[in-house]
Amino acid sequence: MSTPHFIPYGRQTIDDDDIAAVVEVLRSDWLTTGPAVERFEADVCAYTGARHGVAVSNGTAALHAAMFALDIGPGDEVIVPPMTFAASANCILYQGGTPVFADVDAETLLMDPTAVEAAITPRTKAIIAVDYAGQPCDWDALRAIADRHHLALVADGCHALGASFRGRKVGTLADITVFSFHPVKHITTGEGGMAVTGDKQLAARMRAFRGHGITTTTSQREKSGAWFYEMTELGYNYRITDFQCALGSSQLKKLDGWIAKRNELAQAYAAALAGQDSIRPLRCREDVRHAYHLYVVRSPDRDALFRHLRANGIGANVHYVPVHLHPYYRNVVGTREGLCPVAEAAYRELLTLPLWPGLTEDNILTIMRTITCVN
Template identity: 60%
Template sequence: MTDYLPYGRHIIDDEDIAAVVGVLKGDWLTTGPSVALFEEAVAALAGVEHAVAVNSGTAALHCAYHALGIGPGDEVVVPAMTFAATANAVCYCGARPVFVDVLEDNLLIDPDAIEACITPKTKAIVGVDYAGHPCDWKALRSLADRYGVALVADACHSIGGALDGEPVGSLADISVFSFHPVKHVTTGEGGMAVTDDAALAARMRTFRNHGITSDAAQREKTHSWYYEMVDLGFNYRITDIQCALGISQLSKLSRWIEKRNELAKQYDAAFMGTGVVPLLQRGNIQHAYHLYVVRCENRNDLFVRLRTEGIGVNVHYIPVYLHPYYAEKGYAKGLCPVAEKAYGEVLTLPLWPGMEAADIERVVQALVMI
C-alpha cells in the first residue's frame, strides 16, 4: 500500500530531542531561561524589540487584542478567509469581528474593501498572511494610520517571510506567530506575539500570567514571595520544554523555507496549461509557503479521489462567518462573495520540507490524471 502523504507535518531530529532532554534534566520546566531565549531568538528573526511567548497562536491573538485595549462595543476588521481563531479572539474580548472580502488571485485581505467597513467603533485592522504570502502591509498601514486604528498581523502562516526585504513580524503594531506541528517551526503547541512597543509587550506578559506582574523565576531572582494581580488575565504560559524545542527548530527555519519554495516551484511548473490554478504571488515578497493552495473545478470530487489514493489534501478555509456560531450571531451568506466562491474551489496540496520531487510528481499525477 502506498504511504499516506499528509498536507503538512513536523520534522523532529536528534538535536531537537537533545534540547528537550536538556531541559527535562534541568531545574526549570516553565517560566525559566529557555522561554526568554526563545523570545529573544524570535524577536531577532522578526526584527523587533519584544517577543512574548504563549501556549498557542490563538492565545497570542488574544494577548494582542487585549493589549490594544479592544473590548465590548469595539469592532475589528478581519478577513473572511482565515482560521476561526483570528475572529474568535476578537469575540473573547467582547468585541465584534467585521468580515472583509479577499483578493481573487491570492485570497489576502482586500485593502480596497476595508475602508467601507470602518466605523467610529473600529479599533483595529487585522491582516492574515494567508498560506505564507505577506499581505500588502503598506496599504494596510496607510489605512490604519488614516483612521487612527491599530494594525495587527496574523502571521501564523508566514514566519520567516518578508515584504520588500522587511521581515514578517516587523510590519504591524503587533504580529503573532503559531508553532503548531504543521507550521514551519513547532513547539508542539505554542505561539508568540512580537512588537516594538514596550508597553504593549508588558501588558501581554502580564495577561499571559493571570494578570500578575511577576512570574516565579522573577520572584526567585529577587528573593521575594510578593506579587500583585493588576489585570484579569489567563494562564497562557508556555513551558521551557516547548521553548527548547522551538529554539532548536528555529536553526533550521531558513533552509526549510528554501525547500518549501523549491517544492512550490515544482508544483507551479507542473500545473502550467492545466485546469489547476495556483494562487498568485504579488509584489516583492519572500513567500513562507506554509500552505500550497490551488483552485480547481470539481474540488469536492478531487478531494475524495486524492484522499482515497493516500494523498492528504485539505481545504483552507470555510469563510469564518459561515460557521454555525457566527451564523447564529447574524452573519449571513453573501457577505464576502470572493471568499465564498474561493471556498468552493480551493484545495491545499501536501507541502512540507521532508517531501521530495517524487512526492510532488505523485500529487500532480493524481490531481490532473497525467
C-alpha cells in the first residue's frame, strides 16, 4: 500500500496573520533587541503566569542560560532524565557541571521522583525534569524533593507549552522553565527559545548572559540616550530577532486551539489503538493537561514498524536514544548501558507517530490502516 503524500511527524502551521506580523517588523526600525522581543516575552508570561521571560535564540540557549543563572560549575551535579534530547544534559556540561541520570517511570517515561531522590549526593545542586512528549511531570513530588534538599528545580518544558499540572500551567511549576519554538513545537519562531521565572535576579542574569554578559541592551541605551555599557559576566550571543518574536506573538494567540486539536487527534489515535495487542500508547496522567508535542507508542516490533511506515510515506520517528547511551557520554562522561534500565528497555520499543494541528482524522485512519497491514 502507498500514500500519495509524505506525512511528517510534525511541522509548523503558518497563516497570513503570522506573515503580516513578520512583515510589519521588517518594515520597522528594529530587527533585533527591540520592542517585539519585549512584547513576546510579556505575551508568554501573560499566557503561562510567569513573572519574567528571557527570549533567546533557541531552547538549548535557554537551558544554558538557566544553568548559568543557577551558578552551575565544576564540581556541581545536576540530576536529569535520560529520556530526552541531548541538550537537556549538554547544558550542564557547558557550565562544567556533571549530569547525573535518574531513570524514568515505565508507563509515562517521565522522571521518576524515587530515582531522583536516590541520585542526590552532597554535590547535587539542581534537578532538571523534562515534560516528555508534552505531559507534565509530578511537579509536586519534585518540588518537595528539591525543597527538602535545598536544590534548584528547572523544568525543561520544551515539549509542554500550554500544558498544565493540577490546574497550574507549565511555566510556574519550577524555579526556571525553558521553552523551545522550533518549527515542530506548539508555536514557532523558526528557531527560538525562552526561559521564564518568578525570580527577578535569575531573569536579570539570564538576560545579561544572552547578550555577552553586558549590563544593558542596545534598545535600553537608545532610550536613555547613553552609550556606555559594561561586560560583567562571560556571556554569549544568544539573542533572538524582533521578526522571530513577532511571529511568536502571533502564533501564541492560536496556541489553545492547537492544543485542543492535538488532544483530539491523540484521542483518535487512542481509540484506534484500543484493539491493538502489539502497539500501545504511553499512559496519560489524570491530573494533567497534556500538550501532546509528540504521540509516542511502544511496540516490540518497533524497527519493522518504523521501516514499514516510512516506506508508505508516513514520517514515523523515534524520541529518543537515551542521552547516557550516546558515544560522547560513554566516552567522555563515563556513562554505560545498565545505568537507567527502564529508559533503556523503553527505547528499544519507542515510536513517534505523526501529530500536528494540520493533521486530519483521515490522516490518522491512513496511518492506522498502514500499521494494521504490518501487524
